[in-house]
Amino acid sequence: MTEKEAIFARHSVRQFRDVPIEKEKVCRLNEIIDECNSKSGLNFQLIINDSECFDTFLAHYGKFSNAKNYIALVGKKSTENLDELCGYYGQKIVLAAQMLGLNTCWVAGTYGKGKCKADILSGEKIVCVIAVGYGENQGRERKSRPLEKLCNVDEQNMPAWFKDGMEAAMKAPTALNQQKFYITLDGENVTFRAKHVPLAKLDLGIVKYNFEVGSGKSVR
Numbered sequence: 001m002t003e004k005e006a007i008f009a010r011h012s013v014r015q016f017r018d019v020p021i022e023k024e025k026v027c028r029l030n031e032i033i034d035e036c037n038s039k040s041g042l043n044f045q046l047i048i049n050d051s052e053c054f055d056t057f058l059a060h061y062g063k064f065s066n067a068k069n070y071i072a073l074v075g076k077k078s079t080e081n082l083d084e085l086c087g088y089y090g091q092k093i094v095l096a097a098q099m100l101g102l103n104t105c106w107v108a109g110t111y112g113k114g115k116c117k118a119d120i121l122s123g124e125k126i127v128c129v130i131a132v133g134y135g136e137n138q139g140r141e142r143k144s145r146p147l148e149k150l151c152n153v154d155e156q157n158m159p160a161w162f163k164d165g166m167e168a169a170m171k172a173p174t175a176l177n178q179q180k181f182y183i184t185l186d187g188e189n190v191t192f193r194a195k196h197v198p199l200a201k202l203d204l205g206i207v208k209y210n211f212e213v214g215s216g217k218s219v220r
Contacts, residue, residue: 006098012173015065019133020049032096048069054070064107070132074118083199090106092209104130106128107129113126147170165190174203178197183211
């Protein structure tokens, strides 16, 4: 499976099987996390077999079950565009997990921050977590807003690479599936804008990563 294939195969999963992630897959995830941390200056951490982080009322309300493994997205509070960076590099890890045969779910509010086992240093904060494991199922596809509502180019006049990028961006997970982003093409230049809603910057980072994979162009 390629990264592009993973974008279209991956759906959010909240119910996991009580099956441990194999040691070699844990090692591979940690390798990818280390690569992301090295490039970004973030402090992402993979936490394995922690049943407490999702043992909260909100997690049960959100219908999480057997969510024992997660990636804590941690970074310095002073980092410029921290939320966007977490979204961008977090999505890289999400797609890598999908390619390993694992399932994931972005989680911003329905977990116990105080119960998270991540090592958060002075001056750092946890932005969100990504639950990871073997899903009870492969999740389901979410309805997307029309393409013309998400960018400034008519579909018939789009360059092929931009259309590929938009199709990948439309598959990006966003808070409450709101897709509060807008992508503008001006010549060869692509710009991204997030509306002023909660988690918009995190979502924008996820969208940017998907767009880059789909289009084959670096836009950051």
